[in-house]
Amino acid sequence: MVGGTGGGETITMSTHESAVQAHAHAAPQGFIRKWVFSLDHKVIGLQYYFLALAAVFVGMFLSLLMRIHLIWPTAALPFFGEIKPETYLSLLTMHGTIMVFFVLTTAPQGGFGNYFLPIQIGAPDMAFPVLNMLSFWTTFLGFLVLLAAFVVTGGPPLHGWTGYAPLSALQSAGPGEGLGADLWITSIAIFCIGALMGALNFITTTLDMRAKGMTMMRMPLTVWAWFITAILGLLAFGVLLSAGILLLMDRNLGTSFFVPLVTVNGQLTGHKGGSPLLWQHLFWFFGHPEVYIAILPAMGLCSQLLSVFSRKPIFGYKAMVYAMLSIGFLGFMVWGHHMFMSGMSPYTAFAFSIMTMGIGVPSAIKTFNWLGTLWGGRIRFHSPMLFAIGFVSLFVTGGISGPFLAQPVLDIYLHETYFVIAHFHLIMGVASIFGIFAATYYWFPKMFGKMMNETLAKLHFWFTFIGAYAIFMPMHYYGMSAGLRRYSQSTEVAYILKLLPLQRFITAAAFVTIAGQFIFLFNLFWSMAKGKKATDNPWEATTLEWITATPPPHDNFGGQTPVVHNGPYEYSVPGAPKDFVMQSDPEIEPAH
Amino acid sequence: MGLALLAVIWLITLVSTYFFVAKTWWLPVGASAAAAGIDHHFTVSFILMGTVFVAAQLALGYLVWKFRSNGPSSKVEYSHGNSTLELVWTVLTAVLFVGMNLMSSSIWASERFRQAEADAVHVEVTGMQFAWYFRYPGPDGKFGVTKPELEDASAGGEGALGLDPKDPASKDDVVSGVMVVPVNREVEVILRAHDVIHSFFVPQMRFKQDAVPGLAIHMHFTPIQTGEFEIACAELCGLGHYKMHGILKVVSQDEFDKWLAAREAEKQ
Numbered sequence: 001m002v003g004g005t006g007g008g009e010t011i012t013m014s015t016h017e018s019a020v021q022a023h024a025h026a027a028p029q030g031f032i033r034k035w036v037f038s039l040d041h042k043v044i045g046l047q048y049y050f051l052a053l054a055a056v057f058v059g060m061f062l063s064l065l066m067r068i069h070l071i072w073p074t075a076a077l078p079f080f081g082e083i084k085p086e087t088y089l090s091l092l093t094m095h096g097t098i099m100v101f102f103v104l105t106t107a108p109q110g111g112f113g114n115y116f117l118p119i120q121i122g123a124p125d126m127a128f129p130v131l132n133m134l135s136f137w138t139t140f141l142g143f144l145v146l147l148a149a150f151v152v153t154g155g156p157p158l159h160g161w162t163g164y165a166p167l168s169a170l171q172s173a174g175p176g177e178g179l180g181a182d183l184w185i186t187s188i189a190i191f192c193i194g195a196l197m198g199a200l201n202f203i204t205t206t207l208d209m210r211a212k213g214m215t216m217m218r219m220p221l222t223v224w225a226w227f228i229t230a231i232l233g234l235l236a237f238g239v240l241l242s243a244g245i246l247l248l249m250d251r252n253l254g255t256s257f258f259v260p261l262v263t264v265n266g267q268l269t270g271h272k273g274g275s276p277l278l279w280q281h282l283f284w285f286f287g288h289p290e291v292y293i294a295i296l297p298a299m300g301l302c303s304q305l306l307s308v309f310s311r312k313p314i315f316g317y318k319a320m321v322y323a324m325l326s327i328g329f330l331g332f333m334v335w336g337h338h339m340f341m342s343g344m345s346p347y348t349a350f351a352f353s354i355m356t357m358g359i360g361v362p363s364a365i366k367t368f369n370w371l372g373t374l375w376g377g378r379i380r381f382h383s384p385m386l387f388a389i390g391f392v393s394l395f396v397t398g399g400i401s402g403p404f405l406a407q408p409v410l411d412i413y414l415h416e417t418y419f420v421i422a423h424f425h426l427i428m429g430v431a432s433i434f435g436i437f438a439a440t441y442y443w444f445p446k447m448f449g450k451m452m453n454e455t456l457a458k459l460h461f462w463f464t465f466i467g468a469y470a471i472f473m474p475m476h477y478y479g480m481s482a483g484l485r486r487y488s489q490s491t492e493v494a495y496i497l498k499l500l501p502l503q504r505f506i507t508a509a510a511f512v513t514i515a516g517q518f519i520f521l522f523n524l525f526w527s528m529a530k531g532k533k534a535t536d537n538p539w540e541a542t543t544l545e546w547i548t549a550t551p552p553p554h555d556n557f558g559g560q561t562p563v564v565h566n567g568p569y570e571y572s573v574p575g576a577p578k579d580f581v582m583q584s585d586p587e588i589e590p591a592h
Numbered sequence: 593m594g595l596a597l598l599a600v601i602w603l604i605t606l607v608s609t610y611f612f613v614a615k616t617w618w619l620p621v622g623a624s625a626a627a628a629g630i631d632h633h634f635t636v637s638f639i640l641m642g643t644v645f646v647a648a649q650l651a652l653g654y655l656v657w658k659f660r661s662n663g664p665s666s667k668v669e670y671s672h673g674n675s676t677l678e679l680v681w682t683v684l685t686a687v688l689f690v691g692m693n694l695m696s697s698s699i700w701a702s703e704r705f706r707q708a709e710a711d712a713v714h715v716e717v718t719g720m721q722f723a724w725y726f727r728y729p730g731p732d733g734k735f736g737v738t739k740p741e742l743e744d745a746s747a748g749g750e751g752a753l754g755l756d757p758k759d760p761a762s763k764d765d766v767v768s769g770v771m772v773v774p775v776n777r778e779v780e781v782i783l784r785a786h787d788v789i790h791s792f793f794v795p796q797m798r799f800k801q802d803a804v805p806g807l808a809i810h811m812h813f814t815p816i817q818t819g820e821f822e823i824a825c826a827e828l829c830g831l832g833h834y835k836m837h838g839i840l841k842v843v844s845q846d847e848f849d850k851w852l853a854a855r856e857a858e859k860q
Contacts, residue, residue, distance in 0.1 A: 086831035160828050166805055167788040167830060173721075174830040260806025264787045265721065266745040266752070276789055276804050310659065316673035341791060341826075343783075343804045346704035350697055357689040364685040365678065367648060372677070374655040376669030381593035381660070389656055393601055396648045397608075400641045403692060409630055409700040410637065412800050413619065416791065416826040458593075466600065473608045477617035482795035484826055487834040493824050495620065495795065502617065572668035579668070 027554035037137075039129035040554060044136050045115030046447065051140060052107035052436075057521075058147075059098040060514055062091045067507040071500070073489050086175045088488035089158030093176075094149070096161030097184065100290065101191050102143050104432050108297035109233070110139065110198060112439045113226040115447065117202060119545040120220050122211025122562040124555040127204040131197050138194030146187035149180040157181035160486060162287070165258035165279040166271075169250045172264045182251060185244050192241035195233050202230035211544070213564030217321070218583065220543045220568040221314065224321050225300025228328045232289045232296075235332065240286035243279065250274070280342055284335035291428050292331045296324060298435020299366060299395075302388040304568075305438055306370055308541045309385035310377025311579050313569040316369045323362035323369075330359045340408040341415045349408040356406035363399055367392065378572075382539065383457035387438035390465045391431055397469075398427025401476065416486075419479025422472045430468045437464070437520070444524075445538050449550045450531030456523040463516025470509035478502045542582050543568050594660030601653035605646055612638060623796040623821065623842070625814035629699045630798045637692060644688075708780035708812035713773055713848075716782040718753055719790030719803040720745065722832030724823060725753055728766040728852060735782075736762020743786070766855040772841045774848035775818050783809040791827035794840050802827055815842040 028034045038044060068075060069083040069091075076082045083091075114132065118125055126132045149156040157176040159168040167173050168181060206227040210219070219227075246257040250271070258279040259271035307314040314320060336344060336352030370392050379385065401423040404410050414420065437460075444452050483490075483499045490496045490503065537546040544564070548557050562584045570581040573588050581588055611617065622631055657663075716727040716735055729735045736759045743754035749767045756762055773779045783792055783803035793800040799813045825836035843851065 084831070085834060089828070089831060089833070158828075158831060164789055164828065167828065170788070173788055261740060262787050262805045263740045263743050263754075266743040266754075268740055274806070276806065311661075311668050313670065313672045315671070316675075316678050319673065319678045341800050342789075342802050343807050343809045346700065349704075350700065353697070353700075354690065354693050357693045358686075360689040361682060361685045365682055368677075368681045369673070371648070371651055371655060372673065374652075374659055376671070377659045378661040378663075378666075378668050379594065379656055379659050381597075386593075386597075389597060389652065393604075393649060393652055396645065396652070400645045403641055403689060404634075404637055407633075407637070407693060407696040407700075409633060409696045409703065412703075413630065413634075413795065413798050415800055416793070462600075466604070469604050469608070473604075477611055480619060481617045482620065482793075482824075484793070484824055486828045488831075489834050492835040493822055493837050495822060496824070499617070572670050574670055 037133060039125070039133055041114050041118050041126045041129065041132055042447075042552065044132050045111050045113070047136050048106050048110030048114055048139070049112070051136075051143060052103050052111055055098050055102035055106065055143060056433075059095050059103060060517065062095040062098070064510060064514055066091050066095065067510045069488065070490070070503050071507045073491070083488075085488040086158050087155070089160070089486065090156040090176050090180070092486060093158060093160050093184070094146070094156050097146060097188070099429065100161060100294070101188065102139075102146070104294035104428065105195065105290070106139060107436045108301075108432060108439070109202070109226060109229050109293065110136065112301070112436075112443065113202060113229070113297060114198075116443065116545055117223055117226050118205060118209065119548065119552060119556050120223050120543050121206065121209060121214050122544050122557070122564065123205060123209035124557070124561075126201050127209055128201050131201050135194045135197035135201065138190055138197065142187045142190035142194060145183055145190060149183040149187075152179045152183065154178045154180050157184045162283060163247070163279075164283075165247065165250070165274075165276050166260075166262055168279075169247060169259050169271075170262070170264055170269055171251065172267070172269065182248065185248050185251075189241055189244040189248070192237040192244065195237045196241070199230040199233035199237070202226055203234065206230070211562050211564055214583075217318070218564055218567050220300075221303040221317070221320055221324075222297070222300040224324055225296045228324050229293050229296045232293050232328050232331065236286040236289040236293070239282055243282035243286070247279065277339070277342055277344060280339050281335070284338045285332070287338065288335040289328075289331045291424070292327055294428050294432045295435075296327070298391060298432045298438075299324065301435050301439050301442075302391045303366075303370065303373070304543075305384050305388035305442060306373045306392075307569045307571065308539055309380045309382060309388070310374055311380070311571045312373055312377040313567075313571055314369070315372030315375070316365075317567065317569065319365055320369055323365045326362040327359060330355060330362075334359060337406055337411075340411045346408070353406055353408055357403060360399070360403060360406075367396055367399075382441075383452070383454055383461060384438045384442035384539070386458065386461040386465075387434045387441065390461065391434040391438065393465075394426055394431040394434060394468065397473075398423060398425075398431055402427070413482070414479060416484055417479035418475040418483045418485055421485050422475035422479060425475070426468070426472050430472065434464075440524070442539065443545075444527065445534030446545055446550055446552070448528050448531070449534055450527050451534050451538065452527040452531060453523050456519050460516060460519040460523065463513060463519065467509055467513025467516060471506055471513060474502045474506050540578075540580050542566070542570055542580050544583055547582055547584055594657040594663065598653040598657035601649055605649040605653075609642060609646055612642065620796050622798055623815055623817035623819065624798055625816050626699070626703055627796075627798045629702075633696050633699060636695065640688065640692060704811075708810065709778050712778040712780040712812060714780050714782065715771060715773065716784065717771070717792055717803065718784045718786065719792070719825065719829070719836070720752065720786040721788065721830050722825070722836035723752070723769070724771070724792070724836070724838040725749065726768045726771040726838075727753065728768070728855075729761075730764025730766060730856060732761060732764055734761040736760075736765045740786075764856060764859070766852065766859065768855065770839045770841055771823065772843060772848060772851050773815060774845040775815055775842050777845065778812050778814045780810060780812045783811065788829050789827045790825050790829050790836065793824050793826035794821050796821045797840075800826055818842045818844065
């Protein structure tokens with residue numbers, strides 16, 4: 001029985017559906033098969049989500065320790081005691097690695113993508129359920145290996161999340177560059193394997209498992225975003241995996257891919273002939289698309305939410321799809337903008353710069369279309385919408401600093417300053433996290449059958465929105481004054497010491513903002529137990545997850561397969577009985 | 593709620609913009625020939641991107657307030673978009689971004705596409721965990737050979753660089769812990785690193801360049817003001833990264849000549 005406010009039309013098996021049904025599997029019995037080694041994409045999605053939730057609190061805790069150390073360098077801190085300069089560098093390495101890989105890549109794609117991509121295209125599961133289970137457990141293993149770096153002798157590596165060689169390649173280059181660094185690389189390599197399996201699965205599922213009538217141009221923008229993200233992942237993670245293996249060989253097998261003839265403290269290391277810049281090329285060939293891997297799902301989701309809660313079709317659906325495709329495509333041709341100061345040829349800088357500025361164009365198109373979607377709507381301020389609006393604001397703010405860094409002549413000054421920290425935290429970090437929050441508030445009712453507390457959600461929004469600006473806006477000023485990143489103390493350079501008041505303000509803002517996150521954590525678990533019961537379509541949205549039961553049954557649509565007749569954003573259609581038309585409702589008159 | 597969003601978004605925008613306009617925290621005064629051009633392009637970029645920032649945020653705040661569900665407008669405009677508008681803003685942003693790029697490219701080209709002038713002062717800058725050493729070629733104009741196996745970090749100076757005393761060209765090389773250069777003359781730096789990547793950064797000179805092991809990177813800048821400027825390491829190089837700093841002393845040509853001569857004399 002397919003429930004739902006939309007009263008979607010369903011049919012029983014036809015030829016196409018039988019192919020799809022062949023992928024379905026019987027509902028598992030027993031706790032282990034159902035909740036631990038589950039093949040169900042929904043359970044796997046939740047596993048990814050809770051992994052990311054655990055990771056984000058670890059990452060956030062590390063950032064708090066860093067913030068405290070920056071303003072009270074001698075204070076003893078929980079777990080770490082007095083923070084030495086190398087401990088500070090270990091904290092920032094682990095903070096970056098955990099956040100980029102195990103939060104920003106894990107939650108939007110592995111979590112929500114896994115849960116909702118099959119449902120939104122009307123499929124009973126992912127194309128390869130076993131591969132899906134493997135990709136989660138691989139990712140989980142990667143996280144454990146990373147955490148192990150905390151407990152080995154020497155601690156976690158100090159080379160930063162970018163792991164520039166030779167610092168990352170030489171055991172003698174500093175504390176943490178021993179076993180800790182090997183664990184760090186191994187963890188990333190394992191993560192890459194999991195991500196590659198996931199990417200294959202997402203691409204195949206999107207291409208092969210769509211319900212009848214779900215043409216590519218009827219796919220929700222969320223699906224487009226997950227699909228494009230998966231393609232980026234497939235092309236990017238393989239490169240990082242190879243680079244990681246080469247680095248492990250340099251460290252342990254005596255090869256010299258990334259290490260030229262170097263001496264540490266006057267001692268020869270036995271390496272010669274390698275290229276430190278090769279690591280940077282390989283790393284950023286992954287690293288830049290990774291930014292889009294983190295942000296594209298949030299773009300897709302927030303596009304969707306702006307439409308749902310404005311009760312208006314998305315402005316320029318096709319333009320949004322093409323913009324995401326061009327962002328993904330251009331994203332592979334701009335990695336050199338991280339390397340303007342690296343010693344790379346200045347002529348290539350010119351090419352990388354113009355490509356990077358080019359990415360500004362589809363990004364601007366998206367922003368215009370978001371504003372165009374709001375224009376003339378009737379905006380309902382539910383918590384998912386607040387975070388979507390916050391996302392647009394943060395995306396603009398984080399995006400606007402991009403063209404500064406993309407111009408090599410300005411990057412001479414700004415490179416490695418806090419201006420960079422401000423830029424990528426806003427656009428890749430906070431904007432993506434706003435996407436994750438929006439997704440949580442939006443889909444929680446479908447996932448858990450309960451509503452989250454709206455008052456707490458709004459409180460959480462205000463804390464986070466204002467807090468994010470209070471933390472990251474001053475970092476622009478800090479960077480404009482040449483304040484350098486990855487400095488464990490500001491005491492040694494006079495012009496950086498003068499900026500200490502800004503650091504104090506940022507730390508205070510971080511304290512308040514992080515405190516606000518416990519409102520979210522409480523709301524999440526409290527609502528699972530005590531939340532108001534959710535209806536099947538509480539937001540009156542049109543996509544397929546809202547026609548099925550809450551939470552959805554094991555095969556998503558209870559033995560039936562939806563048939564799609566409409567685009568994903570048919571709100572306020574003139575002449576329609578309600579202000580929304582489900583994708584599975586009878587086809588509306590084509591209108592423009 | 594619409595009004596609250598409008599108020600908060602506008603307030604954040606205005607406060608953020610104020611500190612940029614007031615230049616409360618800003619670039620230090622430029623002291624190199626390139627600084628004026630770079631700073632000018634900073635200003636142009638801030639005006640252009642600042643306008644976009646303020647316009648977009650104000651529009652966002654206004655729209656969420658104006659089209660709130662309990663607002664005056666009751667009917668939703670059913671529309672899937674407008675291709676003409678899409679085209680207009682695509683072209684506008686393309687012109688804006690590519691235009692900015694082209695404007696700044698000529699400055700980049702003039703800084704980095706040419707080699708240093710023939711009469712430039714040559715200084716070899718070597719970074720190692722966690723110190724900078726500066727070497728001058730001496731009267732013969734040639735840098736002596738350095739050998740990794742001769743390096744002795746604890747010896748400092750020539751010893752730390754591994755300067756080979758058997759090479760005749762090394763006899764008159766001067767190695768200093770302070771970088772001294774004459775004003776109004778181009779300085780060609782030859783950047784090297786022994787162990788890991790370091791980065792030579794002097795904010796007042798608007799100059800930064802990584803020093804990469806295995807490479808000798810030639811770059812140049814022209815100081816136009818005398819004084820002492822701090823050199824900071826701008827690439828994570830290990831636990832002492834934050835304290836890997838040095839001093840750049842820009843002096844008159846006379847003082848520079850005297851200083852160099854005195855160092856030469858010390859060597860003999």
